[in-house]
Amino acid sequence: MVGIVGKPNTGKSTFFSAATLAPAEIGSYPFTTIKPNRGIGYVRTPCVCKEFNVKDNPVNSLCLDGIRLIPVELIDCAGLVPGAWQGRGLGNQFLDEVRKADALIHIIDASGGTDSEGRACKPGEHDPLEDVRFLEHEITMWLVNIMKRDWSKIARTAETESKDLLSMLEERLSGLSIKRSHIFEALRKTGLNAEKPTLWSEEDFIRFVDALRQIAKPMLIVANKIDIPTAEENLERLKELNYLVVPCCAEAELALRRAAEKKLIDYRPGDCNFKINKPEQLNESQRKALEKIREKILLKHGSTGVQEAINMAFFKLLGMITxxxxxxxxxxxxxxxxxxxxxxxxxxxxxxRQLAYMIHSELGESFIYAVEAREKKRVGEDYVLKDRDVISIISAKKRA
Ligand SMILES: Nc1nc2c(ncn2[C@@H]2O[C@H](COP(=O)(O)OP(=O)(O)O)[C@@H](O)[C@H]2O)c(=O)[nH]1
Ligand SMILES: [Mg+2]
Structure with a gap:
């Protein structure tokens, strides 16, 4: 699951509404909002149907003229205000949601029109780069606080008893969607001695927790409200930080999806343009608004950024393949x-074989071999799947 995070008023809910507004074609699909702030969005990927030259019949996903839309879970997190880790504002709710997230989409008001507490201010008045540091700090401090509670006990046990540091931290952090591999990577990256954690200084400890945050809660930046002129310069400055940055106009995506839902325009999430279907049904101001989106957002930035951000979260931050x-x-x-x-x-x-298990545990257990459909090649259980593989799993038929 991917969490949409940021200060109040930056456009999180607008982004979430746009991202979870199902394409009209979905009709009676069972993919709707789960809870008010939890919903299903989609990653967009070119479907293999074109390459194999077949007409497909998608079941768990959707294919819009050669574009596969695969459902993914999104959560619109509570707005973060300074001091969340100490329980300020909706701090506890926010952190409870971050706990469940595998990656974070950080929505920033790139125009600088929202102050550090989330109140509207004059565009350009607030520096959005501060918001990046602020969110990093809040999440790191939250983790520090959780881990500090029994750190000295964990460190001592790791040195004297049979249980190693990795296993103990794994147990301690499993409820935060932090995996063993994340902890391993944070230890490797910081070069700290896992055999002698009692010798770590306070600074070492924080360095470790900060590394763990970056690995276990990877984040990208959505430079939202890009339609406001003061956002341009800030976008360039944001790009100098060490993050993936997506220029975005969440409001435009919402408008386009609503117009597409009413079949006024042809537009698929993430398209770089749209076609007006029924000019006679649009009034002058609607037409103007749509043309403005085309000119100022789509032609200038390539898309509204909403779909691109979701794709990046799953394909780049989480390293997923299809x-x-x-x-x-x-x-x-x-x-x-x-x-x-x-x-x-x-x-x-x-x-x-892992894929077989994901489909059905029985298929995993009775796995014999698999066939990769592109080259019609037989592969074994250890075959590492490639992006866009079409694969058939051959299993021993179990007797009832
Ligand atoms: N100009 C502009 N305003 C936006 C954009 N996205 C959201 N907003 C506005 O920003 C305000 C806060 O949006 P909301 O989604 O409620 O923010 P949240 O508090 O972060 O969930 C609302 O007035 C939105 O209409 C955008 O892309 N451009
Ligand atoms: Mg909101």
Whole structure:
């Protein structure tokens, strides 16, 4: 799950509403808002149907004329105000949501029109770069606070008893969506001695926690409100930070998706342009508003940025790839004859057998081999899946 975070008033809810407004084609799909602040958005990827020259019948996802939209979970987190880690404002709620997130989309008012507490101010008055440091600090301090509670006990145990530091931290942090591999990587990156944690200084400890935050809660920056002139210069400055930065106009994406929902325009999430379908149904001000979005946002920045940010979160921050499991490699279909029914998002490094387990534990247990459909090649359980692989898993039929 990916969390949408930031100060109040930067456009988090607008971004969330736009991202979770299902394309009209979805109709009766069971993908709707789960809770008010939890919803389903989509990653967008070119579908393999074009390459294989087949007409597909998507089931777990959607294919809009060769563009696959795969559902993903998003959460619109409570607005963050300074001192959240000490319980200020909706601090506790915010951190409870960050706890569940695997990656963060940080929405910033790039125009500098929202002050540090989230109140509207004159555009250009606030420096949005401060917001980046501020969010990093809040999350690091929150983690420091959690880990400090029993740190000395953990450190001592790691040196005297059979349990190592990695395993103890893994247990301690599992509820925060922090995995063993994250802890391992943070230890490696900081070069701290995991055998002698009692010798770590306070500064070492904070350095470790900060590294852990960057690894376990990777973040990208959405420079929102890019339609306001003061945002341009700040965008360039934000790009100098060590983050992926996406220029964005969440309001424009919301307007485009609503117009597409009413079939007034042809627009798929993430498109770089749109086509007006029924000019006669648009009044003058609607037409002007749409043309302004086309000229000032789409033609200038390539897209509204909402879809791009979601794609980056899953494909870049989380390193996901798309694979298409099928049963019949000849027809690329499942047992009901549906062509390319499912697109799975899996982390890069997933093996054929791990995929089998993700589909069904029984399929994982009875795995024999797999067939990669592009080259019709037989592969073993350790085969590392590639992006856009179409793969069929052959298993031993279990007797009832
Ligand atoms: N100019 C401009 N205003 C926006 C944009 N996105 C959101 N807003 C406005 O910013 C204000 C705060 O938006 P909201 O989504 O409620 O922010 P949140 O508190 O972070 O959830 C609202 O008045 C929005 O209409 C944008 O891309 N451009
Ligand atoms: Mg909100």
């Amino acid at each position: 694979v298409y499991p099928v049963e019949d490699v000849e027809h690329l279909s499942d047992h009901k004859g549906r062509v390319l029914p499912d697109a799975y998002l899996v982390p890069y490094g997933t093996t054929a």
